[in-house]
Amino acid sequence: MSSVNKTAHPFDKARLEALLSHRFFYAPAFEIYNGVAGLYDYGPAGSALQANIIAEWRKHFIIEDSMLELDTTIMTPASVFETSGHVARFADWMVKDSKTGDVLRADHLVKNVLEARLAGDKEARGEVAQPAENEKKNKKKVKKTAVRLSDELVKEYEVILAQLDNYGGLELGELCRKYDIRNPDTDNKVTEPQEFNLMFASSIGPTGKFPGYLRPETAQGHFLNFSRLLDFNNGRIPFASAQIGRSFRNEISPRAGLLRVREFTMAEIEHFVDPMDKSHSKFSGVRDTVLTLLDRHVQASGSTKVTEMSVGEAVEKGVIANETLGYFMARIHTFLLKIGTNRRRLRFRQHMSNEMAHYATDCWDAEIENSTGWTECVGCADRAAYDLTVHSKKTGHPLVVREPLDHPIVTEKEVPVFNKKLLGVKFKRDGLILQSYVEGLNEQDLFKMKEELGKGATSVTINGKTFEITSELLTIERKTFKETIREYTPNVIEPSFGLGRILYTLLEHSFWSREPDIERGVLSLPPLVAPTKVLIVPISAKKEFEPLVNEISAKLRRAGVFSRVDDSSVSIGKRYARNDELGTPYGITVDFASVKNRTVTLRERDTMDQRIATLEEVIATVTELVEGGIDWTEACRRLPAYDGVQAID
Known part of the structure; x- marks a missing residue:
């Protein structure tokens, strides 16, 4: 797609959120009943965007690597999660407002307060300009004031933030006391951190005597079916199983839209591998992929400085534990870029010792930067043999390879x-x-x-x-x-994707306002994942346009290209503008000359450049554009520029 200046206006989260709400990408669930925090419904555009991301995920991972796909149950007996360790360990640290009893997640509270103080320090030093009025509306996390801090305190805050994910409850409580961290909404002190298990408890059957949980991940369904999967794969290792499905986590204080919700869609892979040989047969194809890495040692030193390194070099130096883990990190990187993630805002952060999941021996998060900071969107862990071992020991069923x-x-x-x-x-x-x-x-x-x-x-x-x-x-x-x-007992390498987080960060990375009208929002979603690929725009709703519009729609459907017709009474410019908000990459305009000559114009969303050609040529070109066979530059070589007038012979 041709380059276009998308930085004419600073990113405005409030405008993006207004656009997403107005165009019904998603909205709070049960809204007319005042809603429930952390639960969202996806509208037509959001549902289509998620479906397209999932479709590409299936092609990129399941089809490319011949994975075995599963669909396992959401409701899970309590004994499964007791064995896996989730009942004892699947928890976050929470604190309460000492007067109101409001509950806050401890690590998020520390992070938000310290970041706000550092931002206030920068303003006091004159290092950043005062925020514009529209930006002030977005600063809901913590109110900041322009107060200068000592150089020593600034350094202490920066070190704490670099190491924050490694702190447990005792350390978080000490930080709240030492730095007088309070509830920013009330300025009240907070209690000592307590563990809160994130799983939703339930019961199975009418008596209520058979306890269960809504699953917080899809992984256990893979492990419990390992013997069947192994048999399906003719007893051969390595192989991978994959699953896309709903999971549930009872978040303490979900306040970040789709980034922290209580019900969400996950896409998870469990790659079963010989513990004596964690090489990967396709590693040579990804070894030159360059990743942005933030390893555990750098974080432990109090820094967040990243390193650019190829996957091959990282594995050779032991930064990444093994080839299979490195292979999936490279594949995750390629997938996220393919669907539109900004490469400069993507990094892999290695878990530190204290934050490592109880089952993992090494873990890296693909983090994507957005308006709230760096957010984990994909986890890639070496779970060793933990899960299969504990389930085998509990049930007596040998989950092994022979x-x-x-x-x-x-x-x-x-x-x-x-x-x-x-x-x-x-x-x-x-x-x-x-x-x-x-x-x-x-x-x-x-x-x-x-x-x-x-x-x-x-x-x-x-x-x-x-x-x-x-x-x-x-x-x-x-x-x-x-x-x-x-x-x-095989080991397991697990890439785990939070699709809602990926979807939201993609929307942030794609959003901009068209110069000079800041009200004209645009979502530059790649054609690969855009909800609608082509907008068909007849110049008016007159009956004489219907046959040609119907023909174009039918031909696009047969080509597998999703299109919509907008024959409303507003101007063509307004029709295109509201579909720019939906991320529709291409538009086909039908006018009187089209009816007579069978020529139509093709518009590209970001540049608003228009080309003209016969109906057949435009449909063939747009089909290749949507499938990724060509880009807009190549399309411009094929189709002549439109000068604004179609002659009627």
Whole structure:
């Protein structure tokens, strides 16, 4: 698409939000009942935009990497999340206003207050201009005042903000006390941080005795179906499963629109891999992809300085743990750019030790900068073997891979052999406890016990009870074992996408106002994801235009291009302007000359440039534009410029 000056007016969040509301991209759910915080409904434009993002996600990941797609249940028995650790650990730290009882998320409170103080310090030093009146309306997070801070305090605040994600409840409470951080809405002090579990509790069945939860992620459905997936994949590793679906988190204080909601759509991938080999067969195709990285060591030092580095170099240096993790980070990067994310506002931040999920050994977040700061939109974690191991242990179902060995492995080891008849007579029920204990001893302990039995007897103490064991009761023999099958629990690499966050940041990155009229908002959404691809604009609603308009619509439908007709009574300029707000990239104008000559004009949204050609040529060109086969520059080479007049022969 041709370049266009989109910086004539500063970004204005209030104008964007007004546009999104007016054009019904999304709106608060249950609005006529005063709404519920953190719940939103998507309108026609928002639904289409999300559907197009999902469609490209499926092509980019599921189809490109031959993934196995799932659709698992939302309602989940409590026992599943007790086993996975979510009941005990899936929580955020909250504080309460000491007088009103209002609840605030502790880390967000600290972040917003310190950022507001730093902004006030910059104003006091004259480093930034006073905000324009329309910008003042957007500063709802925390009221800032122009107060100069000491250089030492500025540095302390910057270090805290760089390390904030690594702080637990004790540290957050200490920060609130040390820096007098209060509820910005009331100026009241806040209580000590408390953990709040983010899952929605429910029950299954009419009795209410079978507890359950709404899932906070789709991942557990992959793990519980691992055996079936492995069988479907003919028992071969590696493979990936993927799922797109709803998840639920009972956010403490959702105040950032689509960035922090209680019900949302996730797209998650679970890539199962041999723990002894985390290479990736397609890594060579992405190794030169350059990422913007903020690693854990830089954050721990109190800095947020990023490094540009290729994926190949990052893996070689150990910055990124392994090839498979690096492969998916590169693929995430390519996907986000493809759908319209601004590359300069995209980075990968590595989790620090204290913020790492209980199941992860390494994790990077794809963060996208927006008007609220840097927001995690995609997480890419190495979950190791945690999930499959705990579910297998809990249920007794072996969630493992069994692979034939090319070369059998022959080993020798000490094996305890009990005289079970004598064992039962002598120890009765305790015999099973004793047998289980001895069979669980390591090679060294068994060898020591064997030496003692050779002298006649030995003893073991279990739970404070001592058992005397003779050589008639137990012998320990050295046996040879031949392994032809390798059995192991695979590791998991998990990319997890918050589609609502991606959608919102894309809208921010795409929004601008057309010079000189600041009221003319434009969404420069890529044709790939734009809700409507082509607007068909007859010059009037006269009947004589209907056959040609219907023909254009039908041909675009057959080409798979979604279009809309606007034959309303307002001017063509206004019709195009309101569709610029919807992000529609192309427009086809039909006038009297079109009816006579079968020529139409093609308009490009960002430049408002217009081209003229036959109906067939324009439809062929716009189809290639929408499919990404050509760009607007190439379209201009094919189609002559329109000078504003269509001659009627």
